[in-house]
Amino acid sequence: MPSLSEIYRAHPVHVQHKHPDLNSLQELPESYTWTQHQDQTNNNSTLNHTVPVIDLNDPNASNLIGHACRTWGVYQVLNHGVPITLLHDIQHLGETLFSLPSHHKHRAARSPDGVDGYGLARISSFFPKLMWSEGFTIVGSPLERFRQLWPQDYHRYCDIVMQYDETMKKLAEKLMWLMLESLGIIEEDLKWAGAKGEFKKTCAALQLNSYPICPDPDRAMGLAAHTDSTLLTILYQNNISGLQVERKGSGWVTVAPVNGGLVVNVGDLMQILSNGLYRSVLHRVLVNRVKQRLSVAYLCGPPANVEICPHEKLVGPNEPRLYKSVTWNEYLGTKAKHFNKALSKVRVSGSMSEEVIS
Numbered sequence: 386m387p388s389l390s391e392i393y394r395a396h397p398v399h400v401q402h403k404h405p406d407l408n409s410l411q412e413l414p415e416s417y418t419w420t421q422h423q424d425q426t427n428n429n430s431t432l433n434h435t436v437p438v439i440d441l442n443d444p445n446a447s448n449l450i451g452h453a454c455r456t457w458g459v460y461q462v463l464n465h466g467v468p469i470t471l472l473h474d475i476q477h478l479g480e481t482l483f484s485l486p487s488h489h490k491h492r493a494a495r496s497p498d499g500v501d502g503y504g505l506a507r508i509s510s511f512f513p514k515l516m517w518s519e520g521f522t523i524v525g526s527p528l529e530r531f532r533q534l535w536p537q538d539y540h541r542y543c544d545i546v547m548q549y550d551e552t553m554k555k556l557a558e559k560l561m562w563l564m565l566e567s568l569g570i571i572e573e574d575l576k577w578a579g580a581k582g583e584f585k586k587t588c589a590a591l592q593l594n595s596y597p598i599c600p601d602p603d604r605a606m607g608l609a610a611h612t613d614s615t616l617l618t619i620l621y622q623n624n625i626s627g628l629q630v631e632r633k634g635s636g637w638v639t640v641a642p643v644n645g646g647l648v649v650n651v652g653d654l655m656q657i658l659s660n661g662l663y664r665s666v667l668h669r670v671l672v673n674r675v676k677q678r679l680s681v682a683y684l685c686g687p688p689a690n691v692e693i694c695p696h697e698k699l700v701g702p703n704e705p706r707l708y709k710s711v712t713w714n715e716y717l718g719t720k721a722k723h724f725n726k727a728l729s730k731v732r733v734s735g736s737m738s739e740e741v742i743s
């Protein structure tokens with residue numbers, strides 16, 4: 386079975402790798418100048434315009450999550466069981482990593498056909514302008530990469546990543562079942578989840594993102610609008626606003642950080658599995674001139690070669706099947722080619738397409 390790294394290697398994305406040290410720039414270079422976008426942000430913070438915050442100890446959590454996935458494609462969770470100390474540790478790791486000198490970070494640069502390491506966002510290749518951010522991707526063991534960054538004390542940082550990865554895997558399993566339960570799908574309905582429904586063979590990647598202080602935030606873009614190619618993504622943001630999600634009819638809505646909370650995005654593969662009942666959320670990140678923003682995304686997908694298709698329980702005479710079967714491997718290939726149009730490319734022909742991406 387191919388690993389996630391092998392899959393990415395098969396679908397190289399060509400991203401310009403030489404870029405200036407963003408921390409040293411006093412002005413926004415032309416190559417980073419996007420058109421005005423702040424005016425498209427919806428500042429109305431009434432209840433309907435706030436991303437749902439769900440307490441996982443609530444006995445009704447599954448229904449609340451299901452409702453959030455249908456209407457928003459994103460929610461935040463509290464009482465998720467991830468120790469706050471671990472969140473602080475991973476945040477500290479990210480801060481330390483991104484504050485290394487530029488030439489030092491480039492020692493661990495992602496290769497053009499690689500997946501792990503330091504570099505610009507993979508989606509950069511789809512846009513004419515550069516994004517005001519830097520990233521570091523971890524797939525599997527971070528040992529090799531961390532040795533390049535911290536020849537002396539890489540062990541300490543490896544331990545944090547391994548612990549974070551393990552903890553997120555457990556949380557992802559819990560969230561998957563809460564999301565599926567609300568669709569009426571239980572453990573015996575999903576063979577690839579394993580005998581105990583543990584999703585043991587799921588593939589995952591960890592994405593650290595840094596958005597440095599920006600001299601002209603209104604014209605810069607931290608991360609351009611995209612959906613995640615995952616089943617679900619669990620995101621930790623360091624209490625600094627910037628993440629926005631698109632809500633149909635309301636425009637861009639800021640996901641206000643909640644103390645100790647984690648953001649959960651519905652990904653493209655979950656939209657397919659749910660036969661379009663759950664929405665893969667379009668999101669982007671804006672930057673600011675006051676504080677560096679950091680985020681850590683746990684990108685969770687199925688085993689690479691498992692066919693993901695609309696679940697049979699969700700398809701019937703009145704609910705036509707909307708998507709073809711795809712493996713994660715195949716879907717990442719489609720995404721590498723068609724980016725935000727990938728979901729409509731795997732849509733069954735003849736079914737009405739909703740995926741009109743702005």
Ligand SMILES: O=C(O)CCC(=O)C(=O)O
Nearest residue numbers: 592594622628670680682
């Ligand atoms: O930084 C964020 O809040 C979002 C990051 C993100 O969307 C991603 O890594 O895919």
Ligand SMILES: [Fe+2]
Nearest residue numbers: 611612613668
């Ligand atoms: Fe994302």
